[in-house]
Amino acid sequence: MLKLERARSGNPVGPIAIIGLILIPLIIAGGMLLATWQSDTRLGRVxxxxxxxxxxxxxxxxxxxxxxxxxxxxxxxxxxxxxxxxxxxxxxxxxxxxxxxxxxxxxxxxxxxxxxxxxxxxxxxxxxxxxxxxxxxxxxxxxxxIADPVVGQAIAAAAQTAVNKQLTEEYLKNIYVGFNDTGKQFQEVADGAGKLADGAGDLAKGLHQTSDGTEQLAGGLAELDTGAKGIAGGIRDLDKGVGQFADGAGELARQTRDLPVQVGQLADGARQSAQGAGELADGTAKTAEGAGQLAKGIRDTAKGAGDLAKGADAAAQGTGELAKGARQSAGGARELAKGARGVADGTTELAKGMRQTAGGTKELAEGARGVADGAEELAKGARKSAEGSRDLSGAAEKAAEGATDLSGGADELKAGAEKNAGGVRKYAEGVRDYTEGVAGLDRGLNQYRDSMEELAEDGIACPDEIPESACPAFKAGFKAGAGAAVEGLERKQDGNPSLIGLSGSLAEGGPELADGGDELAAGAKELSTGIARLVEGVGGFAEGLQRLAAGNLGLADGLEQLAGGGDQLAKGSGQVAGGIDQLAPGLDQLAAGADQLAQGSAQLAGGNEQLAGGLDQLADGGDQLALGSGQLADGTKALAGGLDQLAVGGDQLADGTGQLATGTKALAGGLDQLAAGTGQLAEGMPALSKGIGELAAGAAELKTGTAQLSDGAGQLADGTGQSAAGAAELSQGVVQLAAGGDQLADGTTKLADGLADGAKQVPSYTAADRTALADVVSTPVTTERPDQAFADSATTTFLAVFALWIGALATYLIVQAVSSRVLTSMKSSVRIAVEGWLPGVIIAAVQSVVLAVMLRVLLDLSAGQTAGLIGFTLLGGLAFVAVNHALVAWFGGVGRFVSVIMVVLATAGAITAAVPAVFDVIRPLLPLTPALDGMRAIVTDGPGVSSAILSLLAWLVVGLGAGLLAVARRRILQPLPAEAT
Structure with a gap:
């Protein structure tokens, strides 16, 4: 029967000790399992x-x-x-x-x-x-x-992670909303670019139309320039002619300034002459009648003187009758003497008047001839002036018509220039708005690209709880959309520039285009101003020409009237001069006859006085009758001769007075016509003088206007030349601008298409998408949270291995590894060694079965897993017994201490992998390591069971061999070392 000895005293080991050895490891493992099993469910107590x-x-x-x-x-x-x-x-x-x-x-x-x-x-x-x-x-x-602080930190970290996740989700949602807003804004930019492209197309069309219009404008301005130069040349000639006309009109005004007064005086003289001529005609008519009567009386007297001579001859025959006749003759002689004296006095006065009239008629004839000559020259000058005025008026009317047409064309040109200026101004404003819009678009795209590049490069910082390996996935959500946006902005398609490059080019060319538009607007404004001045000058020119034409017509009418009055004046003055010429010889003869008449009348008066004296003497004394008769005969003969001469003078006087009467009648008629003509001339002279004054003033104004017109025409020619040159340059610039407008339209269309494509590439997220993405990106990596703070398989297998090792260690704390009778025993060393192993094997077997069953219940293992676990646990327990037996057999208490160190090292490495590096070197060399790894592989169906079995078998062989050697060494006679307590 096997007797077990206590390690210290060598006394036998009782069954209670054996049961204690079996239960101690089980109690340790069970207590620890009971304390830690589902400990998470009891965290509420902490x-x-x-x-x-x-x-x-x-x-x-x-x-x-x-x-x-x-x-x-x-x-x-x-x-x-x-x-x-x-x-x-x-x-x-x-x-x-x-x-x-x-x-x-x-x-x-x-x-x-x-x-x-x-x-x-x-x-x-x-x-x-x-x-x-x-x-x-x-x-x-x-x-x-021990575990409570760790669990508390884990729970606090989990709460921290939850808050971080919530904040990160909100931040990410805002970013995804920003993507949506960016997409919308990008689409708005694309729509705006589309509208800009449409506007650029319309601009290009308008520029082409403007190009056509500017070509027509250039052609029209060239023709206008040619016409303006021709007009300028004609107006210079007109200016010279108008200057000469103004000088002539001024000289005419100066020469005719006193003409109304002179014509008035002439009219007054003509009226007086006509009145005097009328009176003279009446006097000469009466004188002619008196001269006829006088001639008749003289003839009668001559006849009477003949009869008187006969009577004187007869008186010699009859004195009685003579005395009677003498008395009668004396009375008649006295009467005749009175008449003769009256005739003598009248003829004397008549002779004086005739002489004065003859002198006045000569002067009058000379004045009439001067008036006639002046009137003829005046009529000729007036006709020439009238013809020149009518020609000038016709030319002015034609020039006015041309100026009116020119004014109409200038008005149309002004309207066209104003429309052109308005269109160019709108174009300049549109170009300026376009430049600002392109610059804003370029700035916005660059800012957007910079923000997207920064987002694509930096993304967002990873939260602390996310491992570095998960950061790329965490940042991918940010970098994907930002990178696509940057790529869309910078991508070149089919050789076309990128959106950023195109917007930069458009922004760089914008100021030059705006400056060109401003210069074009300024040129159009200057053109409009010059054309407006041209229109004003043309309007003033047309108005001046119309006034000139009207004044020239009035002047021509006045000059015609003046010419007609001058003709009448010349004709009347000629007639007056002719009548005066005819009257002058008659007046001379009349004056000579009047002198003879006066002499004869004086002789007749003397003779009559003598006759009266003789008749008186005859009457007083007949005695003297013979003498007186002889004397009377002589006297009567002389009287008869004188009367014959007087009769001849009377006839001459009658003829002269007849001629004078005829001349004075002609003079009176001519003077009447002269008075009528000079009256009409006098009536027309104020209008003529006013017309000549207006003609002079109008000619001066016309000269000033034509000078201004000449200057304006020169400026017009220069302006039209500059305008034509500017219009040609404008046409070329508009052609280039139209080409640029086509390029702009193409570029903006490509820009709109590129922006539309870029807008499609910008991601858009719904609320559900944002929530899902924010949840995933904020927690890109998740783990299934264990149900307990400690893994069941790890804890239970660790406690099982720990219990098996403690059981083996405790066995050889109680039981001697080598019997104290080893030297005296007759048993072989193998048997002694087996007897030392046997209590450990029994305890290990019982513990292995009990622990396997506990693991089966706790971990819900399958039957196969349970069978494998029992076998593996038994192998492990045997290996642990062999190793602890060898350690104690060889080293005693030191061996037990080494066993404790081994279990501590194995336990530390099993509880956590975060141990010093030396543990990684030692742990694979410990027998607990393959036992723990193999047991965990069995309960988890993992790999490594075979290697673990081989390792345990190796440790078993090593332990058995070492234990056998220790027993054999004990049987050699030598001093034994004292056993450690």
């Missing part, structure tokens, strides 16, 4: 404190108390799993939390600092310099359970 010092912040008008939310998240636990393990969190203050940590009442204390909300939301300002992370202060108790 208290932890929360000290919330956070001050809420206001973000976008909304209060954000993140500290309170974190505290609530810690207290409430996992909202998705109400049964998830959690501490009994207590809201506390700093003093209570410190006391709880010191006493172990609180396993952990989480302190939320005052700036937690401010720091956690600092990223909202999008300022990298001011952004900072919020921190939590987690402290664990030094006197609480």
């Amino acid at each position: 208290q932890a404190a929360i000290v919330n010092q956070d001050e809420a912040v206001e973000l976008n008008g909304q209060l954000v108390p993140l500290g309170r939310q974190l505290a609530g998240a810690l207290v409430e636990g996992d909202p998705d799993d109400a049964e998830a393990p959690n501490f009994d969190w207590v809201l506390s203050d700093e003093a209570d939390a410190a006391d709880g940590l010191a006493s172990g009442r609180y396993a952990a204390v989480v302190t939320i600092p005052e700036s937690f909300s401010a720091d956690a939301t600092s990223y909202a300002a999008n300022d990298a310099d001011s952004a900072r992370s919020a921190t939590l202060d987690v402290k664990t108790s030094q006197v609480s359970g």
Whole structure:
């Protein structure tokens, strides 16, 4: 029968000790399993404190108390799993939390600092310099359970992760909303670019139309330039002619300034002459009648003188009758003497008047001839002036018609220039708006590209709880859309420039295009101003020509009237001069006859006086009759001769007075006509003088106007030349501008297409998409949370291996590894060794079966797994017994100490992999390692069972061999070392 000896005393080992050896490892393993099994479900019994010092912040008008939310998240636990393990969190203050940590009442204390909300939301300002992370202060108790602080930190970290996830989700949602807004804005930019392309196309069409119009304008201005030069030349000639005309009109005005007064005096003289001529005609008519009567009387007297001579001859025959006849003759002689004296006096006065009239008629004839000559010259000059005025009026009318047509054309040209200026001004404004729009588009695209590049390069910083290996996946959501946007902006298609390059080119060319538009607008404005001045000059020129034509017509009418009056004056003056010429010889003869008549009348008077004296003597004394008769005969003969001469003079006087009467009648008629003509001339002279004055003033104004017109025509010619040259340059510029408009239309169309394609490439997310992406990107990597703080398989297998090793160690703490009678025993060394192994084998076998059954129940293993586990556990227990037997057999108490070190090293490496590097070298060399690895492989159906079995078999062989050698060594006679206690 096998007797077991105690290791220290050598006394036999009783059954109670054997049962104790069997139960001690099982109690250790079972107690530890009982304490740790589903310990997570009892975390509510562990208290932890929360000290919330956070001050809420206001973000976008909304209060954000993140500290309170974190505290609530810690207290409430996992909202998705109400049964998830959690501490009994207590809201506390700093003093209570410190006391709880010191006493172990609180396993952990989480302190939320005052700036937690401010720091956690600092990223909202999008300022990298001011952004900072919020921190939590987690402290664990030094006197609480070993695992409680770790679990508390894990729970606090989970709450921190939840808050980070929530903030990150909101941030990402805003970013995805920003993508949507960016896409919308990009589409708006694309739509705007499309409208810009349409506008550029319309602009190109308008520029082509403008090009055609400018070509027509250039052609019309060239023709206008030619016509303007011709007009300028004609107006210069006109200016010279008008200058000469103005000088002549001024000289005519000066020469005819006194003409109305002179013509008035002439009219007055003509009236007086006509009146005197009428009176003279009446006097000469009466004189002619008297001369006829006188001639008749003289003839009668001559006849009477003949009869008297006969009577005197007869008187000699009869004195009686003679005395009677003498008395009668004396009376008749006296009467005749009176008549003769009256005739003598009248003829004397008549002779004087005739002489005065003859002298006046000579002067009158000379004046009439001068008037006639002046009137003829005046009529000729008036006719020439009238013809020149009518020609000038016709030329002025034609020039006025041409000026009116020119004014109409100039008005149309002005309207066209104003429309052109308005169109160019609108074009310049459109180009300026386009330039600003292109510059804004270029700035916006560059800012957008920079922001997208920054987002594509930097993305967003990974949260602390995300491993570095997961950061690329975390940033991929940000970089994908940003990279696509940048690529769309910078991509070149089919040799065409990128959107950024095209917008930059458009922005660079915009100012030059705007400057060209401004210069074009300024040129159009100057052209419009010059044309407006041209229109004003042409209008004034036309008005001056119309006034000149009207004044020339009035002047021509006055000159015609003046010419007609001059003709009448010349004709009347000629007639007056002719009549006067005819009257002058008659007046001379009449004056000579009157002198003879006066002499004869004086002689007759003397003779009659003598006759009267003789008759008186005859009457008084007949005695003297003979003498008197002789004397009377002589006297009567002389009287008869004188009377004959007087009769001849009377006839001559009658003829002269007849001629005088005829001449005075002609003179009176001519003077009447002269008076009428001079009256008409006098009546027309104020109008003529006024017309000549107006003609002179109009000619002066015409000269000034034609000078201005000449200057304006020169300016017009210069302006039309410059306008024609500018229009040609404008036409070329508009052609180039039209080509640029086509290129602009093509470029803006490509820009619109590129922006539309880029807008399609910008991602758009719905609310559900944003929520899903934010959830995934904020937590790109997730793990299935274990149901317990410690893995069941890891814990149970560790405790099983630990219990087996402790059982083997405890066996040789109680039982001697080598019997104390080894030297005296007759048994072989193998048998002695087997007897040393046997108690450990029995205990290990019982423990292996019990532990395998416990693992079967706890881990719900299959039958195969249970059978394999029993066999492997038994192999492990045997290996552990062999190793501990050998250690104690060889080294005694030191061997037991080495066994304890081995279990400590194996336990440390099994509890956590975060051990010093030396453990990684030692752990594979320990016998507990293959036992633990193989047992875990069996319960988890994992690999490594075979290698573990081989390793345990090796350790078993090594232990058995070492133990056998130790027994054999003990049987050699030598001093034994003292056994350690």
